[in-house]
Amino acid sequence: MKKITKQSLVTFSLLSPGLLAIGCLFFYPLFIIIKNSLAFEEEHIFYHYIKFLSSSNGLYVIGLTCLLAFGATFLSICLSILLILILRRKPIGHNFFKTLVLAPITIPGLICALGLLLFWDKNGWMNLIIQGIINRPIQVNYTIPGLLIFYTWLFFPYTFLITFSQVESLDKSIEEAAEVVGANRMQVLRYILLPLAKPGLLAGSIITFMLCFGAFSVPLICGGDYRPLSVSIYTTSAIYNRWDEGSAMAVIMALIQIFFLISYIRIMKRAR
Amino acid sequence: MKFSKILYTLLLYIITFVIFTTFNGCGSKDKELELTFIDTNSGANFQWFIKTKVIPEAEKTLNIKIHYVVSSGPEIIQRIKTWKEGKGDIHILLIKPKDLVDILSSDIPLETLYPDKVDRIPNITKCLEEYLTSVLGNNLNGRAALFWRSQMNGICNGSLIPNPPSSWKELYERRGEWTGHIGMIRPDAKSSGGRRFVYCFLHAFGIDFSIPFEELKNTSEWDDVWNKFKELYETMHKPLASEPPILFNQFKKEDVWISVYATDYTLWSRDKGMLPETTKAFTLNDGVTAGADAYLVIPSFILEKKRQAAYDFVNFLLSDEIQLQLISTMWQYPGTEIWDKVPEYVWENIPRWEDIKNTRIRITNNEAFNFIREHTMEVIK
Numbered sequence: 067m068k069k070i071t072k073q074s075l076v077t078f079s080l081l082s083p084g085l086l087a088i089g090c091l092f093f094y095p096l097f098i099i100i101k102n103s104l105a106f107e108e109e110h111i112f113y114h115y116i117k118f119l120s121s122s123n124g125l126y127v128i129g130l131t132c133l134l135a136f137g138a139t140f141l142s143i144c145l146s147i148l149l150i151l152i153l154r155r156k157p158i159g160h161n162f163f164k165t166l167v168l169a170p171i172t173i174p175g176l177i178c179a180l181g182l183l184l185f186w187d188k189n190g191w192m193n194l195i196i197q198g199i200i201n202r203p204i205q206v207n208y209t210i211p212g213l214l215i216f217y218t219w220l221f222f223p224y225t226f227l228i229t230f231s232q233v234e235s236l237d238k239s240i241e242e243a244a245e246v247v248g249a250n251r252m253q254v255l256r257y258i259l260l261p262l263a264k265p266g267l268l269a270g271s272i273i274t275f276m277l278c279f280g281a282f283s284v285p286l287i288c289g290g291d292y293r294p295l296s297v298s299i300y301t302t303s304a305i306y307n308r309w310d311e312g313s314a315m316a317v318i319m320a321l322i323q324i325f326f327l328i329s330y331i332r333i334m335k336r337a338r
Numbered sequence: 339m340k341f342s343k344i345l346y347t348l349l350l351y352i353i354t355f356v357i358f359t360t361f362n363g364c365g366s367k368d369k370e371l372e373l374t375f376i377d378t379n380s381g382a383n384f385q386w387f388i389k390t391k392v393i394p395e396a397e398k399t400l401n402i403k404i405h406y407v408v409s410s411g412p413e414i415i416q417r418i419k420t421w422k423e424g425k426g427d428i429h430i431l432l433i434k435p436k437d438l439v440d441i442l443s444s445d446i447p448l449e450t451l452y453p454d455k456v457d458r459i460p461n462i463t464k465c466l467e468e469y470l471t472s473v474l475g476n477n478l479n480g481r482a483a484l485f486w487r488s489q490m491n492g493i494c495n496g497s498l499i500p501n502p503p504s505s506w507k508e509l510y511e512r513r514g515e516w517t518g519h520i521g522m523i524r525p526d527a528k529s530s531g532g533r534r535f536v537y538c539f540l541h542a543f544g545i546d547f548s549i550p551f552e553e554l555k556n557t558s559e560w561d562d563v564w565n566k567f568k569e570l571y572e573t574m575h576k577p578l579a580s581e582p583p584i585l586f587n588q589f590k591k592e593d594v595w596i597s598v599y600a601t602d603y604t605l606w607s608r609d610k611g612m613l614p615e616t617t618k619a620f621t622l623n624d625g626v627t628a629g630a631d632a633y634l635v636i637p638s639f640i641l642e643k644k645r646q647a648a649y650d651f652v653n654f655l656l657s658d659e660i661q662l663q664l665i666s667t668m669w670q671y672p673g674t675e676i677w678d679k680v681p682e683y684v685w686e687n688i689p690r691w692e693d694i695k696n697t698r699i700r701i702t703n704n705e706a707f708n709f710i711r712e713h714t715m716e717v718i719k
Contacts, residue, residue: 184587271375290576305527306526306708306711321458
């Protein structure tokens with residue numbers, strides 16, 4: 067058995083205020099949520115979990131949340147790669163454009179949601195342009211493709227920023243070497259650039275994924291009948307006043323996120 | 339000059355300014371009487387109105403300083419419960435009837451304003467006695483004054499619907515005229531507008547909410563009326579609005595022409611350009627739910643000089659000047675009976691009080707209301 071030394075006691079006493087603060091501010095609220103989610107009065111302590119997971123609505127909500135999170139993350143990766151390929155050549159105004167890309171992060175989600183609704187409305191700017199081409203408006207608001215567009219617009223800057231900084235740090239001579247030995251642009255992208263940018267891409271996309279998974283304002287305002295987990299938790303807890311069920315749903319949401327986070331980290335490790 | 343030096347100088351100026359204004363403020367505190375006015379009732383529109391219009395006017399007229407604070411009823415009730423004689427730091431409360439009932443049942447001592455303080459608050463005599471003696475069926479015994487009466491009404495775009503329906507039954511029968519243009523807020527939204535819409539519809543078609551819910555839901559009328567509501571839902575604009583601003587936006591885009599919602603908030607939002615200018619309210623004579631009426635109360639455990647100032651402030655709030663502003667600019671029915679002084683243009687926007695006062699519905703069956711909140715979206719699908 068390891069002996070408790072004076073040094074380790076000093077270290078522990080120095081760390082204890084910090085540990086206490088973390089315990090009070092983070093673990094205690096977490097403990098309360100878990101405690102609320104357990105049904106001590108019912109015959110099964112995990113009654114609320116079972117009820118939610120065995121209901122068709124529960125599985126639909128989880129499926130919808132995953133679909134939106136994965137879909138928007140995929141679109142964010144595609145959009146980020148496209149923008150990075152354009153911006154790394156430093157065209158005129160690239161700095162301004164990079165700043166513009168950050169705009170969705172700086173604007174509150176609720177304002178973004180209302181703005182997006184107006185922009186994609188049947189009388190909005192986008193549909194005015196589209197109607198000039200196909201003579202009829204397209205329905206984007208309150209649809210799943212619409213939500214994917216809105217999520218991507220709101221959360222892709224995280225993927226973009228981290229991947230862009232990774233690509234910027236790459237040695238250009240590697241690409242030049244590939245071109246010297248006869249690789250075309252697509253081959254350079256596929257065999258040189260993307261593999262080297264993969265860690266940044268994965269790190270950025272995981273943040274985007276997590277934010278998409280927990281998105282609230284956008285689906286609340288723009289989701290219509292599509293209401294993912296975050297909105298369902300809010301409705302169950304704050305509107306129906308069923309905090310126990312809402313807590314169980316929140317714990318399920320957290321567990322799913324942790325599962326995806328661990329999977330992502332493993333993939334990242336392999337990528338390195 | 340270096341940028342950092344400019345920044346440093348600017349920072350110094352800001353600190354000096356903050357210190358100066360703070361000490362200046364401290365100095366003036368001794369000169370005037372200060373009251374704390376807690377508002378647990380107002381929405382965004384009335385918070386704006388009270389903060390920018392009422393408080394400055396009251397401070398000027400009464401020569402007192404009023405701290406206006408927005409809070410929640412249950413939280414304030416818990417705070418007041420802990421007070422001791424003379425130690426109270428909230429001098430006037432603006433509360434909903436339900437919170438007032440909670441205060442009365444928790445034995446928090448309140449000042450009896452009517453008839454005891456009629457000499458200090460003469461304007462309280464303009465309130466109907468029935469509102470001063472009871473609230474939601476509980477004895478009030480003059481311990482509060484009525485500031486406003488809130489009411490939901492039919493809302494329509496007057497240019498698209500020049501002859502709105504006069505009842506829920508007519509709305510249901512003429513639904514074909516407005517297919518795809520009848521608006522409603524989701525019953526499971528934070529706003530209770532959608533739930534109240536459904537409650538009123540059920541009530542208008544003969545659902546007796548005095549019957550306990552367990553019994554009510556097994557009656558044949560319950561199913562029949564829900565089927566009628568489903569038919570109405572078929573003609574509604576979809577998806578239903580998730581919150582009031584979305585409903586207003588649907589009005590603005592002319593996707594929605596007609597709905598039932600809070601009169602004051604809708605028309606105030608119209609005046610702010612969020613709905614078409616031609617939006618107006620109309621009455622449905624088979625009943626629409628009352629909103630949250632606003633009551634003014636003065637807790638007893640406050641200092642005597644503050645209590646006297648609080649009486650003056652309540653009298654000011656019940657003055658014709660303020661009460662007329664409530665109805666003519668905020669579209670809220672006043673707490674006092676000043677109908678003969680209301681400008682005629684008001685009635686072109688909202689129904690007359692005499693037309694709605696006998697059709698106001700109170701939500702009495704909470705189980706049924708909860709059912710509407712939690713299950714309407716499943717039932718209508």
